[in-house]
Amino acid sequence: MNKKPNLKDVAKVAGVSAITVSRVLSNPDKVSEKLRVKVEQAVHEIGYIRNHAASALASRRSGVIAVIIPSLSNIVFNDVLQGIYSAVKPHHLQVILGDCHYSPLEEEKLIATLLSQSPEGFILTGTDQTHYARKLLQQSGIPIVQLMELSDCPIDMNIGFSHFNAGVDITNHLLQKGYRKLGFLGARMDPRTQQRLAGFKKAIADFKQPCQSYVVTTTQSSSIRLGGQLLQAVMAESQGQCDAVFCCNDDLALGALFETKRMNLKVPADIAICGFNDLEASALVEPSITSVASPRFEMGQQAVELLMTASGEDKTHKPPIDVGYRIVERAST
Amino acid sequence: MNKKPNLKDVAKVAGVSAITVSRVLSNPDKVSEKLRVKVEQAVHEIGYIRNHAASALASRRSGVIAVIIPSLSNIVFNDVLQGIYSAVKPHHLQVILGDCHYSPLEEEKLIATLLSQSPEGFILTGTDQTHYARKLLQQSGIPIVQLMELSDCPIDMNIGFSHFNAGVDITNHLLQKGYRKLGFLGARMDPRTQQRLAGFKKAIADFKQPCQSYVVTTTQSSSIRLGGQLLQAVMAESQGQCDAVFCCNDDLALGALFETKRMNLKVPADIAICGFNDLEASALVEPSITSVASPRFEMGQQAVELLMTASGEDKTHKPPIDVGYRIVERAST
DNA sequence: AGCCAAAATGATAGCGCAACCATTTTGACT
DNA sequence: AGTCAAAATGGTTGCGCTATCATTTTGGCT
Structure with missing residues (x-):
């Protein structure tokens, strides 16, 4: 050869x-x-x-964009990724993907590595980057999008929705339905989950009538199985009083729902369940699960479009883009 | 700046x-x-x-490996990807990922694009690459792994398991359990699904006693919802006779299971269900679903290790590596 | 101290391509 | 046919880094 x-x-x-x-x-x-x-x-x-390396070196255009997500196993980021890949195609760009495992430190290292590819844009998940990471990103001069949640001081561009507000709304939904002993089931406890929890607490605090809350959280990563365990835990903690649970995502909600069958609890008569992210299964289980939907695919697409239209040198403040969310009310509440 | x-x-x-x-x-x-x-x-x-481009140009080492999967939305490839990413890390390599949407032609274009990055290895899903794609890959001189299924004439290295055998075995499992009116529910109908179907047909043909089969397939992409529709279809086609279904993946199986509740069918008394891939939910739904497990994460890892130990110039024939599979028998059969 | 191999450091060249500018060719018009 | 702007093509150079080889420094030994 x-x-x-x-x-x-x-x-x-x-x-x-x-x-x-x-x-x-x-x-x-x-x-x-x-x-x-x-x-x-x-x-x-x-x-x-x-030879891409030679081409990139001579033209000063790498034709790649960098993307960091907190987890490859969380299907939520998969939807975002699909949006990114679909939007990237017509621009003839390649994606360099990193998985930071929810760790800002790992993310910092990843950012340095990915920046070495001279990406023409950078998509990050969340807004809790380290100080040095922000410095590197800013210094790179390329357009940057922070995805999923909204920030008061984005590095550059920002698109997402308020997990706090969503937490408030879904909790109020439960309160309006007459539930008064509310549980919060949280796993991983990444920033967005914490914002949902903060929303939960705020809604409880602002409610005009007496009500009770039970918060059960773990830093373990989320899974269906864990949802069942957390339901057990919250029932134990509330001595069986808990009559509704807000699960920080649909995996936990599904697990909690399956657990209710084993515990012989009727949903929503004995206990209401709501989740977050509106996965396909939530609509199809029996009873179907109330959840919070957000346009993940579109967020990914829009992030790419933002990068492509941004000059990178434009240092004007760009207002965050709120894509909103939607509470999908189903049989479980 | x-x-x-x-x-x-x-x-x-x-x-x-x-x-x-x-x-x-x-x-x-x-x-x-x-x-x-x-x-x-x-x-x-x-x-x-x-500057990675300059470094790659001068050193003739790009530090990237290319990966093509047929779909980002199929969680099965996610597991493989996680294995790949985990194995790649200690080698300080970057992954360039492409999604060919189950299309060999799209894959061919993608291969050309990704080869321009001078990857140090290439991981492909399946074994149905176009002729020109094979030529480009062979000419590149880099080590190549074809993943998921086994091939008689791999391009270079090959690691996977026999979907045909798995199809035979799971069908025999149903036959041994006494079911005689077997349905096959297939979506997408990619090569691996077709091999599972071929296994299904073979087992039926080889069975010594009279039995009936109903094959319902669609080229639509798989989803939970679709599983319900296909169950309806197979019950219609069999005029309600069908007493067991082999779903080509667990999404369909879950959808079929949820549908049985709406149709008031008892599982496994009225109808048995088995799936493929052994997703987490299959073990936790009620009743739990029999499925076929395979070491996807490990396959991804091993693919990377194979690439790293291969010289690339070594043109000796390497025997395919069979990682096997395991039938996980559960309540649904 | 003197010797010498090994370790550390440096100078130069070139990886393969596209930006830049120079030159040639084309073709529309008088 | 002659003119000239526009289009097409080509030559040279340098992008930022590392391979290669050359040179200097180190330190263990007699």
Whole structure:
């Protein structure tokens, strides 16, 4: 096997100059039909593939955007990723993806690594980056989008919704339905989960009638199984009094629902359940589960569009974009 | 904002030569403690980040591996991805991920694009690449792993398990349990699903006693909801005779299970259900669902390790690695 | 102290491509 | 045919880094 063909090899085969081959690949319009065809044939014949590193170095355009998500296993970020990938395609960009496992320190390292790829834009999840990470990002001069939640002082651009407000609203929903002994089931306890919990507490505190709350949280990562365990825990803590639970996500809610069957509790008569994120299963289980929906796919798409329209040097303050959320009321409440 | 600092800027600040800075970043062992510390301080002080394109160009090592999966929304590939990311970390590699949407043609384009990044290895899902794609891959000279299923003529390395055998086994499981009117519910109908179906048909054909089969498939992508619809369809086609269904994945199986409740069918008394992939929910729903488990995370990990130990120029035939599968028998059968 | 191999450091060149500017060709118009 | 602007093509250079080789420094030994 000879070494990989380069521009000059193609040029030789096609009988043109190297720069013409380069133009055929990046600006076909600038080349006459005749040469273009000749070059394209040569490219296909010898299986030439452009060296991205050299191209990026010479053009100062890497053609990649960097994305960091807190977890690959959480299906929520999958939806966002799909939006990102779908939006990226027409721009002919590649995505470099990092998983920071919910750790700002790991995220900081990842940011440094990914910045070395000279991305043309950066998409981050959440707003709790370390100080040094923010410095690196700002210094890079590229457009940046912080995703999922809203921030008072975004690094650059920001798109998401208020998890606090959503927490308040869903709790009020339970209160309006007449439930008075509310449990909060929380796993992982990342910033967004904490905001939902804060909303839960605020709604309870502001409620005009007497009511009770039980908060059960763990830093373990979320799973369906854990939802069942947390339901057990909250029933124990409330001595069986708890009549409604707000689960910080739909996995926990599903697990809690399955657990109610084993505990012989009727939903929503004995206990109401609501989740967060509105996964497909929540609508299809029996009884279906009330949840909070948000446009995750669209958030991902919009993040890419924001990056593409931003100049990067534009240091004006851009107001956060609130994509909102929607409480989907179902049989479980 | 000044332009981004480069090696020389760091060298100036640290009072050393550029090449020494380079060495601190890539071979710290080759540099004396004294200089190393000085350089590291300088790097941190001015927030220097190495230009990956230049580094890759000069060193002929890109530090990336390419991965193509058929779908971002299928949680199955998520598990594989997690394995890949976890294994890649200690090697200080980046992953460039592509989603080919189950299309070999899209995959071919993606392969060309990803090869331009000069990846040091390539992980593909399945074994149905186009002819030109295979040519490009072979010509690239890098190690290649085809994942998930086993092939008679892999491009290079291959790791997976036999979906045909799994289909045979799970069907025999149903037959042994006494079910005789078996339905197959299939969505997407990608190659692996087709192999499972072929296994289903083989088991039926080889069975010594009279039995009936009903095959309901669609090329729509899989979902829980679709599982319910397909169950309806198979019951219609079999005029209510069908007493067991093999769903080509657990999403369909969950949907079918939820649908049985609406149809007032008892599982497994009226109808047995089994799925494929052994998702978490399958073990926790009521009744729990029999499924086929495979080591997806480990497959991803092992694929990376294979890439790392392969020289790439080694053209000897490597035997496929069969990771096997396991039928997890549960209450639904 | 003197010697020498090993370790540390530095100078130079070139990786493959596209930006920039120079040159040639085209073709619309008088 | 002659003119000239626009389009097409090409030559040169440098992007920022590391491989390679050259040189200097170190330190263990006699």
